[in-house]
Amino acid sequence: MNSKKKIGIIGLGYVGLPLYLLISKKYETFGFDLNEEKIDLLKKNKSYISDISNNELKRLKKQNILSMDKIKSISKCDYIIFCLPTPLKNNAPDMTFIISAFNRMFKHLKQNQTIILESTVFTGATSEIFVKKLNKKFKIGRNFYLGYSPERIDPGKDAINQKLEYKNITKLVSGYSEKCKTKIIDLYKSIFSNIYPCKSIEVAETAKIFENIFRAVNIAVVNEMKMITNKLKLNIHDVVDAAASKPFGFRKFVPGPGVGGHCIPVDPIFMSWLAKRKKQETKFINLSTVINHNVTSWTLKKINQTLPKKRKLKCLLLGIAYKKDINDYRESPSLKIFEKLKLKKNFSIEVCDTYIKSFKIKNKIYATRKVNNFKKYDCVILLTDHSNFNYKKILNESKLIFDTRGVFKNERKNKIIHL
Numbered sequence: 001m002n003s004k005k006k007i008g009i010i011g012l013g014y015v016g017l018p019l020y021l022l023i024s025k026k027y028e029t030f031g032f033d034l035n036e037e038k039i040d041l042l043k044k045n046k047s048y049i050s051d052i053s054n055n056e057l058k059r060l061k062k063q064n065i066l067s068m069d070k071i072k073s074i075s076k077c078d079y080i081i082f083c084l085p086t087p088l089k090n091n092a093p094d095m096t097f098i099i100s101a102f103n104r105m106f107k108h109l110k111q112n113q114t115i116i117l118e119s120t121v122f123t124g125a126t127s128e129i130f131v132k133k134l135n136k137k138f139k140i141g142r143n144f145y146l147g148y149s150p151e152r153i154d155p156g157k158d159a160i161n162q163k164l165e166y167k168n169i170t171k172l173v174s175g176y177s178e179k180c181k182t183k184i185i186d187l188y189k190s191i192f193s194n195i196y197p198c199k200s201i202e203v204a205e206t207a208k209i210f211e212n213i214f215r216a217v218n219i220a221v222v223n224e225m226k227m228i229t230n231k232l233k234l235n236i237h238d239v240v241d242a243a244a245s246k247p248f249g250f251r252k253f254v255p256g257p258g259v260g261g262h263c264i265p266v267d268p269i270f271m272s273w274l275a276k277r278k279k280q281e282t283k284f285i286n287l288s289t290v291i292n293h294n295v296t297s298w299t300l301k302k303i304n305q306t307l308p309k310k311r312k313l314k315c316l317l318l319g320i321a322y323k324k325d326i327n328d329y330r331e332s333p334s335l336k337i338f339e340k341l342k343l344k345k346n347f348s349i350e351v352c353d354t355y356i357k358s359f360k361i362k363n364k365i366y367a368t369r370k371v372n373n374f375k376k377y378d379c380v381i382l383l384t385d386h387s388n389f390n391y392k393k394i395l396n397e398s399k400l401i402f403d404t405r406g407v408f409k410n411e412r413k414n415k416i417i418h419l
């Protein structure tokens with residue numbers, strides 16, 4: 001442990017907690033969160049993030065895990081890293097989580113500290129939130145430092161690429177001034193293997209949004225291709241796999257029942273919102289949002305068209321998480337599909353998700369269940385391709401399978417509907 005630097009992390013969620021665990025291997029690290037329940041769980045070594053085991057939490061220094069009531073302790077930290085949510089509110093970026101945490105700690109800030117924002121934000125947000133207020137108390141670049149370093153963590157195991165070890169994901173860094181940037185590089189080069197210094201905070205903010213727009217647009221294209229190939233009676237996965245054999249100029253993206261999570265459905269809209277503010281039209285971004293939304297309705301329509309015409313149907317939905325091997329179901333397309341199917345008459349629906357015990361929609365909590373017998377269902381709708389589902393059993397026992405993830409792409413049985 002390098003005792004010289006002390007690090008404070010604000011927000012111990014999907015981004016903040018893994019970062020805490022990584023940084024605390026080297027430096028004394030303090031973690032702050034508003035959610036007392038999460039703090040309690042951490043103190044009991046109970047992980048709420050599927051990528052982090054209870055065992056890994058054993059090495060957390062429990063006295064350093066603090067609620068925001070103890071934010072005074074932030075004055076001990078050399079670096080303060082913000083990992084707070086940045087959702088949409090009325091289709092516009094909502095920066096209030098960052099602003100309120102910053103306001104709460106402001107009087108405890110002291111000279112020569114460095115603030116690093118890791119949350120995904122619209123271009124210009126870091127300056128808009130921090131600069132004016134910080135300059136009332138300090139001189140940024142001289143006796144206080146500010147920068148932006150977007151988080152690129154990839155929760156779960158990526159469907160196509162081998163998951164990169166977290167510390168090996170190149171870290172973008174940027175600073176309000178050269179001195180600010182140097183301060184941030186000083187810290188991150190001792191933690192991450194590769195650092196990419198950006199020319200300005202705005203470049204780093206925009207690069208992060210662009211990465212997610214790139215993903216959203218490519219997912220939309222492959223989803224659109226899926227809807228066309230379905231009409232052509234071709235399996236999209238056969239087409240994608242064939243195209244992916246090209247060693248250049250093609251990057252493989254896989255289709256699904258829609259997009260979810262805190263990034264892909266949200267971040268592209270930051271850019272279209274900002275472009276509108278600047279009176280610049282956006283087309284690709286808007287279209288990708290529409291297509292990725294439409295593919296969920298298309299999936300539902302196909303399911304409804306294919307379901308057997310029986311008086312009563314019992315259905316199992318497999319996977320509520322927005323992608324494989326994680327317990328995050330924010331914005332998951334499974335929620336919409338579940339809600340719509342639940343409204344059907346003479347239709348009962350159960351949910352199985354090996355990573356999620358219960359989920360909440362509009363303040364109502366639904367339990368998931370463990371399933372060992374797939375024979376009792378009239379149909380199984382596979383929405384999330386968790387690695388630990390028993391696919392052999394699912395294939396053998398199910399009467400009808402809607403496969404939205406290409407798990408059974410090589411099976412040509414009538415009971416499998418490839419969507």
Ligand SMILES: NC(=O)c1ccc[n+]([C@@H]2O[C@H](COP(=O)([O-])OP(=O)(O)OC[C@H]3O[C@@H](n4cnc5c(N)ncnc54)[C@H](O)[C@@H]3O)[C@@H](O)[C@H]2O)c1
Pocket residue numbers: 010011012013014015016032033034035038068083084085086097098100101118119120121151152153154155262263
């Ligand atoms: N989840 C991802 O895969 C991912 C990847 C890259 C970037 N990001 C970005 O990182 C940021 C954080 O995302 P996340 O998924 O970790 O969110 P999260 O909701 O999992 O975690 C945020 C944490 O902050 C806490 N919090 C909220 N308001 C607070 C406040 N005022 N003071 C202190 N704590 C507060 C919450 O209790 C929560 O534990 C977002 O901007 C997101 O877009 C997320």
